[in-house]
Amino acid sequence: MTLKIIWGQSTRKSKGLTVCRRAALTIFMKIRLNGKDFETAEARNVLRLLEEIGANPKRCVVEHNRKALRPADFEGAELSEGDEVEVMAIVAGG
Numbered sequence: 001m002t003l004k005i006i007w008g009q010s011t012r013k014s015k016g017l018t019v020c021r022r023a024a025l026t027i028f029m030k031i032r033l034n035g036k037d038f039e040t041a042e043a044r045n046v047l048r049l050l051e052e053i054g055a056n057p058k059r060c061v062v063e064h065n066r067k068a069l070r071p072a073d074f075e076g077a078e079l080s081e082g083d084e085v086e087v088m089a090i091v092a093g094g
Contacts, residue, residue: 031049031082045075046079056089065085
C-alpha cells in the first residue's frame with residue numbers, strides 16, 4: 001500500500017511556519033486492472049472497484065486473481081495489494 005498526504009489549498013503562516021488547514025492521509029492500493037497498473041483509495045472489494053471505474057456490475061464478467069466470479073460474489077471478493085482483476089463488459093448485438 002502507498003501512503004499519500006493530500007494537502008488542501010488553504011495555508012497560512014504562523015511564526016515562520018506554513019500551516020496547512022486541511023490535510024488528509026490517504027492510503028492507496030496498487031492492483032493490476034485489465035493488464036495495467038491501477039491505484040485505488042476507495043475500492044476494498046470488487047463491487048466497489050466496479051463502482052469506482054463506472055462499470056455496471058450487472059453487465060460485467062469479472063476475473064479476480066485468475067478466478068471467475070459470479071455477480072453475487074463481487075462484494076465478498078476482497079482486494080489486496082498486487083491483485084489482478086480483469087473486467088469485461090457484456091454487450092449484446094445483432
